[in-house]
Amino acid sequence: MPPAVRFGVNYTPSEGWFHHWLDFDLDSVRADLDAIAALGLDHIRVFPLWPYFQPNRTLIRPRAVEQLVRLVDAAGERGLDVNVDGLQGHLSSFDFLPAWTRTWHRRNLFTDPRTVEGQADYLRALATALAGRSNFLGLTVGxxxxxxxxxxxxxPDRADTDAIDAWLERMLAACEQGAPGRMHLHAEYDATWYQDDMPFTPAQAARLGAVTAVHSWVFNGTAQRHGRSAVPTEHHAAYLIELSKAWAEDPHRPVWLQEVGAPAPLIPAAHAAAFAAATVTNALDCPDLWGITWWCSHDVSRSLADFPELEYGLGLFTNDRRPKDIARVLADAARAPRPAPDARTTALVVPADPARRSRCAPGGPVFDAFFALVADGARPTTVLDTRADDKDHLAARSITDVVTPDQVLPTPQGGPRS
Known part of the structure; x- marks a missing residue:
């Protein structure tokens, strides 16, 4: 058997949501973790809120860091490994940025030297505090x-791609300094893969850090265009996994499906388990998958105001820790042995130029061609246009056939494209 794909969940506390750090209750956390561990999952991803942990550029609160360590220890007692996100940042439509970066103290998050230094100090401090814990996987930058x-x-805090390169390398280096040898990475939402003017690029996602992280949400136009059970909707996570491989230098670089969820009303609650089962099955058909981490563990309490409606019902568990049908889907998948998937031998050509990456977005020709191939029974991956004739690169990835979107998609009149 190959190394097992990891199955986990993004931990959303049942009491207080991420504001639980203000009133940290380890007994409540333990009860949440007991429920997660009972599903047979093997890891969680946790979210210290940055302003609560570093309210001043030169103050990283010792008690907050201690609470994080206690949470990691409680997870370890239940057989759960832990990835910790650093710069929160943004969660469920809310921004959590320290006062020393905003309004009267407005500083660019990515280019201001003092801000960058403060962020690096914070990530290094978290990593250092957790370095001795055997169940600590590593840090996600944010x-x-x-x-x-x-x-x-x-x-927005505007920055060009070169500045983002430097920022990411500085943040990842701080993580490594604090906890050498752990799985440190960075993670972005899908604008990195789809939005032409986004300074965070696919190349950065696929080359910097220990693994590539993808976040798959079908409310990006996919489910709106195609419906809840269409091929693009149920294969969207697999598409992002395979899309990321076009930019990777390592032909077997691991990819982590770090966030994926079933957002209502596009995925109705009654259909969430079926969507999860299809999404997980299709993702598991991607070689070099490190793990699947569902969003999220517990529903947001209705006592908390102003969340988008979809956020209240994304959990595997209700707010009072009762498992839903979707939890059983993840539990079954986590326990099932499976062979390694075969190599994907057909590659769809994608533009290397990040200014043309919208061709990969929902409605773009790369997106549409990929799913036309899937609907025909193919198992495509992707390759950059700059590597489409590189025999060594193709051989290293076991690619035997290369096709362009024009060769796959019909013209509006129904004939082949030239």
């Missing part, structure tokens, strides 16, 4: 921090 760097954010 949750979808790319959303701060461009539209549609209402107040």
């Amino acid at each position: 949750n979808e921090v790319n959303q701060f760097s461009a539209g549609p954010h209402p107040d």
